[in-house]
Amino acid sequence: MLLPDTAGVDLVRTLDSGQAFRWRWEPAGDVAAGVIGRRVVRLAVDTRGIRLLSPAGGGAGEPIRRYLGVVPRGGHPRRAEAALANDPVFSRVLPHTAGISILAQDPWEILISFIVSQNNNIPKITRSIERLARALGEPLAGGVFVFPRPERLAAARMHTLRTCSLGYRAPYVRAAARLVAGGRLDLAALARMECHAAREALLHVPGIGEKVADCVLLFGLGHHTAFPVDVCVRRAVEHLYFRGRPRRLRDIQAFARERFGPLAGYAQQHLFAYARARLRPPALPPA
DNA sequence: GGGCAGGTGTAAT
DNA sequence: ATTACACCTGCC
Numbered sequence: 034m035l036l037p038d039t040a041g042v043d044l045v046r047t048l049d050s051g052q053a054f055r056w057r058w059e060p061a062g063d064v065a066a067g068v069i070g071r072r073v074v075r076l077a078v079d080t081r082g083i084r085l086l087s088p089a090g091g092g093a094g095e096p097i098r099r100y101l102g103v104v105p106r107g108g109h110p111r112r113a114e115a116a117l118a119n120d121p122v123f124s125r126v127l128p129h130t131a132g133i134s135i136l137a138q139d140p141w142e143i144l145i146s147f148i149v150s151q152n153n154n155i156p157k158i159t160r161s162i163e164r165l166a167r168a169l170g171e172p173l174a175g176g177v178f179v180f181p182r183p184e185r186l187a188a189a190r191m192h193t194l195r196t197c198s199l200g201y202r203a204p205y206v207r208a209a210a211r212l213v214a215g216g217r218l219d220l221a222a223l224a225r226m227e228c229h230a231a232r233e234a235l236l237h238v239p240g241i242g243e244k245v246a247d248c249v250l251l252f253g254l255g256h257h258t259a260f261p262v263d264v265c266v267r268r269a270v271e272h273l274y275f276r277g278r279p280r281r282l283r284d285i286q287a288f289a290r291e292r293f294g295p296l297a298g299y300a301q302q303h304l305f306a307y308a309r310a311r312l313r314p315p316a317l318p319p320a
Numbered sequence: 321g322g323g324c325a326g327g328t329g330t331a332a333t
Numbered sequence: 334a335t336t337a338c339a340c341c342t343g344c345c
Contacts, residue, residue: 150326150327151326151327151328152325152326152327152328152340152341152342153325153326153327153341153342154325154326154342154343154344156343156344157326157341157342157343157344160343161342198341198342198343199341199342200340200341200342201339201340201341201342202340202341203341205328239328239329240327240328240329241328242327242328242329243327243328244327244328245327245328263326263327264325264326264327
């Protein structure tokens with residue numbers, strides 16, 4: 034079944050854009066398998082949009098469309114791109130990045146995934162999250178596991194967490210799990226709050242700094258004004274808007290707020306993808 | 321094997 | 334107020 038409103042959404046770019054860590058591509062490269070809620074889902078690239086291969090029939094289409102960020106009230110990627118195209122700089126960016134959507138993922142899984150992401154890279158994050166799921170999550174069909182509930186992570190032995198290659202982040206993960214399991218960090222409430230207030234609350238969690246807080250806001254809590262600045266995004270902004278001159282973090286944040294407003298989250302996704310595709314790290318000085 | 325990349329917390333100025 | 338460094342893992 035072709036999912037409504039997915040025309041112009043690029044499944045590859047969306048799932049490989051560093052916002053989700055649990056999708057796997059089948060060898061042909063045009064079918065992805067992952068977990069949405071408690072369902073194992075398979076999605077296929079299609080010239081007309083995204084095709085839902087399984088579960089077939091039933092009422093899964095609606096929650097899956099919500100997850101994919103294409104229901105109108107979530108802000109649609111096509112609308113975001115149409116608006117961003119007014120920015121002359123984005124005429125250079127969009128040809129490499131068009132079709133990226135911002136997924137509406139489970140805030141709890143996002144919280145832990147991005148705590149793990151600090152000072153880390155995508156392959157290692159992916160490995161850690163997969164190991165957590167296998168070690169502590171409930172099995173679904175086909176060797177796929179749901180991401181473990183907060184109580185399971187809160188009660189896990191440190192040794193088990195270490196086994197998942199979390200390194201020094203293991204205590205952060207367990208502490209965050211205990212906050213959520215104990216009701217002292219209410220993610221649903223953060224989603225309803227104003228973005229700035231939710232950000233303040235996240236910054237009190239050990240292991241969460243500005244970058245991770247912004248990722249949780251954007252990918253898990255639906256706050257599309259958030260603009261996570263990692264090295265790629267910093268490079269892209271400096272290169273495209275400041276002639277390659279270094280800027281301070283807060284200047285980049287202020288620039289994004291002013292320039293992109295409610296589209297900041299989308300802008301960030303495009304700039305991140307652009308930097309990864311087109312910008313190399315600054316060359317080392319000659320030996 | 322040593323060097324490096326990647327955010328955050330902490331201790332230093 | 335900003336700045337320097339340690340933290341863990343995996344890849345080169």
